[in-house]
Amino acid sequence: MLRLLPWIALLALAGAGCHKKPDQDHGKATPAAGSVGTGAGAQGGPGAAGAAPPAAPLDLEDPKACAACHAAIVAEFTDSMHAQAHHELDPIYRAMRTLRIAKEGEQIPQACARCHTPRAVSAPDSELARAGVSCATCHNLAKVELSAEARGVEALRFAEPTMLRGPHDVAPGKAVVHGTGPAQPALADGTTVCLACHGEERNPQGLATCATGVEHAGDERSCTSCHMPEVPAPNGVAGTRPTHRSHAFLGPHRAWQHGDLSLFAEHLSVSGRFEGKRFIAVLHNRAAHSFPTGFPARLAMLAMTGFDAKGQQVWSNFAKDPLADHPDAVFGKGYVDAEGKPTLAPYAAKMARDHRLERNEQRELGVEVPPTVARVELALKLWLVAPLAAQKLSLTGPLTEPRVILKATATR
Numbered sequence: 225m226l227r228l229l230p231w232i233a234l235l236a237l238a239g240a241g242c243h244k245k246p247d248q249d250h251g252k253a254t255p256a257a258g259s260v261g262t263g264a265g266a267q268g269g270p271g272a273a274g275a276a277p278p279a280a281p282l283d284l285e286d287p288k289a290c291a292a293c294h295a296a297i298v299a300e301f302t303d304s305m306h307a308q309a310h311h312e313l314d315p316i317y318r319a320m321r322t323l324r325i326a327k328e329g330e331q332i333p334q335a336c337a338r339c340h341t342p343r344a345v346s347a348p349d350s351e352l353a354r355a356g357v358s359c360a361t362c363h364n365l366a367k368v369e370l371s372a373e374a375r376g377v378e379a380l381r382f383a384e385p386t387m388l389r390g391p392h393d394v395a396p397g398k399a400v401v402h403g404t405g406p407a408q409p410a411l412a413d414g415t416t417v418c419l420a421c422h423g424e425e426r427n428p429q430g431l432a433t434c435a436t437g438v439e440h441a442g443d444e445r446s447c448t449s450c451h452m453p454e455v456p457a458p459n460g461v462a463g464t465r466p467t468h469r470s471h472a473f474l475g476p477h478r479a480w481q482h483g484d485l486s487l488f489a490e491h492l493s494v495s496g497r498f499e500g501k502r503f504i505a506v507l508h509n510r511a512a513h514s515f516p517t518g519f520p521a522r523l524a525m526l527a528m529t530g531f532d533a534k535g536q537q538v539w540s541n542f543a544k545d546p547l548a549d550h551p552d553a554v555f556g557k558g559y560v561d562a563e564g565k566p567t568l569a570p571y572a573a574k575m576a577r578d579h580r581l582e583r584n585e586q587r588e589l590g591v592e593v594p595p596t597v598a599r600v601e602l603a604l605k606l607w608l609v610a611p612l613a614a615q616k617l618s619l620t621g622p623l624t625e626p627r628v629i630l631k632a633t634a635t636r
């Protein structure tokens with residue numbers, strides 16, 4: 225594990241030597257009430273703000289160690305899927321990893337670790353790996369080298385062990401407990417660092433499975449502009465600006481873990497109108513990539529339910545099997561093996577269906593409805609794991625149940 229240079233450790237210990245117990249010193253380095261929201265420390269880091277460096281040497285690999293000075297960011301990050309990217313913390317990842325180890329062998333853990341625990345690729349079961357896509361993954365960077373072959377850690381060139389750079393130019397020596405330097409361009413542009421892992425992944429047959437970066441190519445909106453919205457508070461006592469960008473990395477899991485639908489509400493919309501005998505549902509994807517993007521087993525469906533003038537349900541677009549009843553209202557990818565049978569993306573020979581919404585796409589779905597229908601309720605549902613995939617992965621429980629991510633009503 226990477227430790228501080230001895231002289232910094234000495235400095236930290238010297239700070240603990242003024243007739244105080246070490247825990248009191250540590251208390252001093254945690255954000256004092258009031259100092260987080262007020263922007264105290266605007267003239268510099270904790271040195272200027274009066275926060276002492278922690279008594280123990282800073283462990284760059286441990287996100288909790290950053291809380292003394294960057295508390296707001298650590299709290300956000302702890303809730304994020306980057307903090308839960310390890311197999312012991314994410315049941316969906318664990319299920320797929322276990323299945324692939326059984327089918328493909330012992331090289332799988334390291335193959336996955338390239339992106340899920342990139343600071344511990346050769347030791348995916350170590351304590352170090354549990355930190356997942358940790359702070360150091362993105363901040364201890366010298367540069368990011370994107371290429372068609374490099375995936376995750378292969379594209380990330382790490383800097384000398386104590387260096388942590390962000391989106392701003394920070395003078396050397398400013399943080400005392402870790403190195404600082406000029407802005408890291410791969411973070412400052414809001415996209416390059418993300419593409420190291422979210423660019424494109426292919427299965428052993430060479431078929432693209434996740435392709436968020438490819439879907440986004442040519443779009444000027446940065447990944448951080450939507451996934452790291454600005455928070456009106458400094459990043460902690462070390463914050464030198466009144467705002468910082470959220471490290472919760474907003475994504476679909478937040479709907480299951482926190483009931484947070486803000487990302488969907490802001491960039492997707494659904495509405496509907498009657499046209500004679502027909503009802504037209506309108507879906508608009510304003511995200512800078514397809515919907516749903518990323519992990520290929522995600523699935524969305526638009527359920528339409530018709531009510532008569534008395535409020536009785538008289539119609540619905542899905543009766544038994546959505547794919548048979550109203551395939552146009554089912555949004556996802558379908559993978560098949562060499563024989564054409566549905567299979568999980570890693571074992572697929574072909575993508576048989578891609579009915580997702582492209583970026584900026586507005587799609588109309590017209591259906592004939594009975595004349596008695598006076599009102600249609602629309603519900604856009606999302607599955608983290610499509611039912612067939614959940615079955616193949618032996619996954620059950622709340623993570624396999626859909627969530628309604630958007631609703632709308634239209635009356636005749």
Ligand code: HEC
Pocket residue numbers: 253268269270271276277278282283284285286287289290291292293294359360363388389390391392393394395398399400401402404407462463464
């Ligand atoms: C003892 C306090 C302290 C601790 C602990 C600490 N930092 Fe810092 N950090 C600072 C200060 C002070 C700055 C400089 C802030 C400035 O001038 O804007 C800084 C700057 C940074 C920057 C550059 C920010 C930017 O605006 O570009 C990053 C990234 C960073 N720290 C990451 C971390 C991480 C990751 C950890 C935990 C492994 C950590 N820090 C632990 C005090 C600390």
Ligand code: HEC
Pocket residue numbers: 287290294297298301306357358359360361362363390391411412414417448452458459463464465467468469471
């Ligand atoms: C997946 C990559 C990633 C991870 C993981 C990550 N960061 Fe960041 N961080 C960023 C990006 C990108 C920015 C720049 C956002 C912006 O445009 O302002 C940033 C900005 C920062 C800043 C500057 C905030 C300011 O005041 O403007 C600090 C400090 C920081 N991160 C600390 C941390 C700490 C501490 C952790 C772990 C608890 C962490 N980061 C984890 C990508 C990451």
Ligand code: HEC
Pocket residue numbers: 415418419422436437440445446447448449450451475476487488491492510511512513514515516517518519522
């Ligand atoms: C204009 C806003 C916007 C921008 C820019 C954007 N996204 Fe998204 N992203 C969304 C929305 C909305 C969702 C949720 C719907 C979905 O899954 O498509 C999402 C979902 C995601 C997910 C979750 C997929 C899943 O189900 O696990 C990932 C990962 C992601 N985006 C990565 C990126 C990356 C990487 C970039 C930059 C290359 C980026 N996004 C740019 C809006 C945006």
Ligand code: HEC
Pocket residue numbers: 305306308309310314317338339340342357361362376377414415417418419420421422447448451452473474475476477478
């Ligand atoms: C080192 C690889 C790596 C980098 C760099 C990285 N990510 Fe991720 N990201 C992951 C992994 C792995 C997951 C999935 C974790 C899981 O679900 O187990 C993930 C998940 C996500 C999600 C989905 C959250 C959810 O709720 O499902 C979003 C959004 C996201 N990342 C955005 C970003 C953005 C924005 C950046 C750039 C600032 C970035 N990531 C950089 C590896 C990375």
Ligand code: HEC
Pocket residue numbers: 314316317318320321322324332335336337338339340375376420421422424425434436517518519520608
């Ligand atoms: C190129 C980087 C990369 C590699 C290598 C990688 N992943 Fe991922 N993985 C991601 C990213 C990024 C996500 C975030 C979700 C998304 O894009 O939708 C993710 C998400 C997942 C998810 C969905 C988790 C959830 O909670 O919804 C599973 C399952 C998964 N990966 C399994 C694996 C397995 C198993 C391996 C190894 C065989 C692996 N991944 C290798 C980047 C990678």
